[in-house]
Amino acid sequence: MKIMQKIGLGLFLLAMLSFSFLPFVGSYQLEADIVRAETKDIHQEAMLEILQPMYGKSYDSNIRFIADFNEYFNAYNEGLKKAEEWDRVIWDDYAFALTKAASTGPVGEQPYLYLGITVLLGVIGALLYILPLYRGQPEGIKNDGIFFSSMKSRGLIGILTGSWLILFYIVLYWFPEYLTNLVLMVDPLSMALSGNPASQWFLYGFVYTLAILVMGIRMFRKYRGNNYQMIRTASVMFFQLAFAFMLPEILVLLNMPWHDFKNIWPLDYSFFYDYRLDGMLGSGALGMFMLVWGIILIVLGVPIFTYFYGKRWYCSWVCGCGGLAETLGDPYRQLSDKSLKSWKIERYLIHGVLVFAVVMTAVTLANYFMEFELLGYATNELHTVYGFMIGSAFAGVIGTGFYPLMGNRVWCRFGCPLAAYLGLVQRFKSRFRITTNGGQCISCGNCSTYCEMGIDVRWYAQRGQNIVRSSCVGCGVCSAVCPRGVLKLENANEEGRINDMPIIIGNKSISIKS
Amino acid sequence: MTGLSTKSKSKHFVIIGNGIAGVTCARHLRKADQNCQITIISGESKYFFSRTALMYIYMGQMKYEHTKPYEDWFWEKNNINLIQAWVSEVDTDNKQLIFSDKTIFDYDVLIIASGSKPNKFGWKGENLNGVQGLYSLQDLELMEQQTHGISKAVVVGGGLIGVEMAEMLASRKIPVTFLVRERNFWDNILPMEEAKLINRHLLEHHIDLRLATELDEIIGDENGAVKAVKIDSGETIACQFVGLTVGVSPNVDFLKGTAIELGRGVKIDGYFRTNIADIYAIGDCAEFLEAPAPDRKNIEQVWYTGRMQGETLAYNLTQAKPVKYQPGIWFNSAKFFDIEYQTYGFVPPAWGKEFESFYWEDQGGKTAIRFLYYKSNQQISGVNAMGWRLRHEYFDNAIQKGFQLEKVISELGKASFNAEFYQPFHQEVLQQYNTQFGKSIKQSKQSFLQKLIGSRL
Ligand SMILES: Cc1cc2nc3c(=O)[nH]c(=O)nc-3n(C[C@H](O)[C@H](O)[C@H](O)COP(=O)(O)OP(=O)(O)OC[C@H]3O[C@@H](n4cnc5c(N)ncnc54)[C@H](O)[C@@H]3O)c2cc1C
Numbered sequence A: 001m002k003i004m005q006k007i008g009l010g011l012f013l014l015a016m017l018s019f020s021f022l023p024f025v026g027s028y029q030l031e032a033d034i035v036r037a038e039t040k041d042i043h044q045e046a047m048l049e050i051l052q053p054m055y056g057k058s059y060d061s062n063i064r065f066i067a068d069f070n071e072y073f074n075a076y077n078e079g080l081k082k083a084e085e086w087d088r089v090i091w092d093d094y095a096f097a098l099t100k101a102a103s104t105g106p107v108g109e110q111p112y113l114y115l116g117i118t119v120l121l122g123v124i125g126a127l128l129y130i131l132p133l134y135r136g137q138p139e140g141i142k143n144d145g146i147f148f149s150s151m152k153s154r155g156l157i158g159i160l161t162g163s164w165l166i167l168f169y170i171v172l173y174w175f176p177e178y179l180t181n182l183v184l185m186v187d188p189l190s191m192a193l194s195g196n197p198a199s200q201w202f203l204y205g206f207v208y209t210l211a212i213l214v215m216g217i218r219m220f221r222k223y224r225g226n227n228y229q230m231i232r233t234a235s236v237m238f239f240q241l242a243f244a245f246m247l248p249e250i251l252v253l254l255n256m257p258w259h260d261f262k263n264i265w266p267l268d269y270s271f272f273y274d275y276r277l278d279g280m281l282g283s284g285a286l287g288m289f290m291l292v293w294g295i296i297l298i299v300l301g302v303p304i305f306t307y308f309y310g311k312r313w314y315c316s317w318v319c320g321c322g323g324l325a326e327t328l329g330d331p332y333r334q335l336s337d338k339s340l341k342s343w344k345i346e347r348y349l350i351h352g353v354l355v356f357a358v359v360m361t362a363v364t365l366a367n368y369f370m371e372f373e374l375l376g377y378a379t380n381e382l383h384t385v386y387g388f389m390i391g392s393a394f395a396g397v398i399g400t401g402f403y404p405l406m407g408n409r410v411w412c413r414f415g416c417p418l419a420a421y422l423g424l425v426q427r428f429k430s431r432f433r434i435t436t437n438g439g440q441c442i443s444c445g446n447c448s449t450y451c452e453m454g455i456d457v458r459w460y461a462q463r464g465q466n467i468v469r470s471s472c473v474g475c476g477v478c479s480a481v482c483p484r485g486v487l488k489l490e491n492a493n494e495e496g497r498i499n500d501m502p503i504i505i506g507n508k509s510i511s512i513k514s
Numbered sequence B: 001m002t003g004l005s006t007k008s009k010s011k012h013f014v015i016i017g018n019g020i021a022g023v024t025c026a027r028h029l030r031k032a033d034q035n036c037q038i039t040i041i042s043g044e045s046k047y048f049f050s051r052t053a054l055m056y057i058y059m060g061q062m063k064y065e066h067t068k069p070y071e072d073w074f075w076e077k078n079n080i081n082l083i084q085a086w087v088s089e090v091d092t093d094n095k096q097l098i099f100s101d102k103t104i105f106d107y108d109v110l111i112i113a114s115g116s117k118p119n120k121f122g123w124k125g126e127n128l129n130g131v132q133g134l135y136s137l138q139d140l141e142l143m144e145q146q147t148h149g150i151s152k153a154v155v156v157g158g159g160l161i162g163v164e165m166a167e168m169l170a171s172r173k174i175p176v177t178f179l180v181r182e183r184n185f186w187d188n189i190l191p192m193e194e195a196k197l198i199n200r201h202l203l204e205h206h207i208d209l210r211l212a213t214e215l216d217e218i219i220g221d222e223n224g225a226v227k228a229v230k231i232d233s234g235e236t237i238a239c240q241f242v243g244l245t246v247g248v249s250p251n252v253d254f255l256k257g258t259a260i261e262l263g264r265g266v267k268i269d270g271y272f273r274t275n276i277a278d279i280y281a282i283g284d285c286a287e288f289l290e291a292p293a294p295d296r297k298n299i300e301q302v303w304y305t306g307r308m309q310g311e312t313l314a315y316n317l318t319q320a321k322p323v324k325y326q327p328g329i330w331f332n333s334a335k336f337f338d339i340e341y342q343t344y345g346f347v348p349p350a351w352g353k354e355f356e357s358f359y360w361e362d363q364g365g366k367t368a369i370r371f372l373y374y375k376s377n378q379q380i381s382g383v384n385a386m387g388w389r390l391r392h393e394y395f396d397n398a399i400q401k402g403f404q405l406e407k408v409i410s411e412l413g414k415a416s417f418n419a420e421f422y423q424p425f426h427q428e429v430l431q432q433y434n435t436q437f438g439k440s441i442k443q444s445k446q447s448f449l450q451k452l453i454g455s456r457l
């Protein structure tokens, strides 16, 4: 390791440490004014009273502040619940907003400084480490030492990293009030982009985009010489930065609903939720365009593009989840399980989630159009369950937190309902396949090992069979790492694409079907 | 003493060796016959693994588990019995095998697929600690131990395993001196330009390549470990590890003294039959009495031929009418550090007057293609490619049918197997062809629509 890389790694670790501890600095003081400003009119009176004991009291840690808040707030709600006064219970979550507003620490005063010693320092450290990678070495993909690396082969460092990510996601989704310092630090940025203060989702989107950009640069180093990898990586970097991060914020600046034009239902499972539909319908021509565009993508975009290019047009070129998996997740691709058993589980799970998403959306729409009171309850329940189990726990906590434990495509492989839909089209009606080059396979297993989707590519390649699998996201890495030039991602005539009983070229004695 | 195997009415096929040849044979036996009994015996490992992937384990690119082409349940599901043991004797009279622990095992039909072992040429010091070949899993483990913490290695022998060993050591940042007897790397197989291209690439990877150099002796220290090698120029090179990769030969020592006829390998006819009824041999260990084709050797020591021999023997053992082994158009491939090599058909290192060669090399000197063709009718006899993947199906057909050079050159886009968005070298080749032969042939062009949908040519 070059000295610069060591410095980079050191800076990155320092940045991670400060990012992890920053949430716990500063002091908090709640005043009636703050409560008045941050609560809805209907709750104002109650909230002002509930939180009265906290006014004027200075807390030197958010943990104690939040503990007190929860105590008073829950006591109030519990009392009402016991008395079965359901309509007076406050269901809104004010913990995040109030904690953020009550913060009087240094972060709010000098957000740029803290952004600098956490995120910016992390980016600089990572780049110092990444840019010198493979310098002075001939072009060629090197996977040397991956299984000796504790980080990349589920060693202690990998497990610690996974645990950190899992913890971060749990706090982000369910306890964002503990992250207010981090959110405060990106407030000015959010104000500049959308004219609004930052939420935890802005923070997340910001860090997420940076991760794709920085690790995308790593992809350029690692796969240099392989144009397919370069172009594909540039594409996910672009779509994340422009479509997922910048454009939605600009829309908000223009008083439009936050909207990611490349996100497609059912991955974008809330697309048909009433507030989204109302938001789009209430935003004039652009809002109408959002709705129509979204529907066109679902009914025409997915089948047509997938027919011509395979599901890769989305999963490894455009999608945000895919974008993170292909960049931040690339060092973990070898950890996906290749067993037949995991393939079975995969098919049950992913199609199960698809069915769930479709049923939920059907109920939602029925409820929306008929304004049928009975379905209202079912809709809410379904939304809550889906949002918790699939949207947050599966896609977020497991999807990304498990990168260092189960590989970088856990969500895309086992959970994503859009991937399931794209996969059905790819499997049954597409010009895309991975062609196996006659009899050249030596069964070495590089392709299977580095398949992030857990496809046992070798199983097909060694019997001279093309790979046509619904889960293949077309990342092209099997082809890139094959030492014998056996695999090629291709769009071509459907004829001859699926060869169930292949004959391996080269033996004239017999034509044996493998 | 009775055998271990339970008596049954169906035939018991016993295969010695779980390499590609033995395993392919077993799989196809099972496909053709659901009832026969199949046992594979191997001393090296219980489960089939890919020998060609040994280097990647050492390089940390894969683990041993990843080199197994079939999951462990596969064998039980297909009712193929696996035994890990060394066969030390074959009793052809009683149709029995004797294991190294003296267990006796019956067979009805015996298939010998025992592979190869690394050559040694009686060099002084070749048995010192730190001196070894690379063929088996056990060799790999030994290499792991013997190269731990060392600061210098020497690899002797410029073949495919030699260059792999050099790459393995280099991946662990161990400086390597590579002794190659030939004037250019592998030039007993590669024409000079290709061989030189690889020479340059090895140097680029900081391999201390010594061409036209032979090993004289290996020098040990007082503990019986290697401390240096002496080469034919008289120079000594200090090192703590010597890789001997000077070819392999059939692993048939355990058959010496049996009635089975041996040459260098187990002697077989075109149907894989040995001189003893019900005993066959396939793969690296087999020596054909007559070479299977004019451009083939009597002993075929590559992965693909092991597979094809296994398929064909299984067919012969399960079908009424056996067929003679008849390999098709030759093909092979390898990778030298970052440069992939593929070959189809007949391209010897030097050729007779009836042939002509067309060679193109990229300016960067890392991509090249050579066609050998008959002067008389311009039909291609074979192709070599460096850093350029070619479509097997296309060339198998082109060589069999005798496509003319010009046709192949104009169809190179279609014949190429490079990944999408790869540099379109075929344009340059076409240009060179046109200049060299004063022609103006054109590439079959893609329409705009074809380009848009990224359709293959
Ligand atoms: C490092 C390396 C890299 C290679 N790379 C390539 C390549 O890229 N392309 C290519 O085409 N070829 C390659 N080869 C050659 C290829 O691996 C062999 O041609 C092929 O494996 C031979 O297969 P086989 O089934 O005949 O024998 P083997 O794979 O050698 O299997 C024979 C088995 O029988 C066992 N056995 C032998 N004797 C006994 C006994 N008495 N009792 C019990 N068991 C016994 C052995 O232990 C062994 O496991 C490579 C070889 C090596 C060593």
Ligand code: SF4
Pocket: A440, A441, A442, A443, A444, A445, A446, A447, A448, A457, A458, A461, A462, A481, A482, A483, A484, A485, A486, A487
């Ligand atoms: S990487 Fe290539 S040679 Fe190795 S198993 Fe896969 S297809 Fe076969």
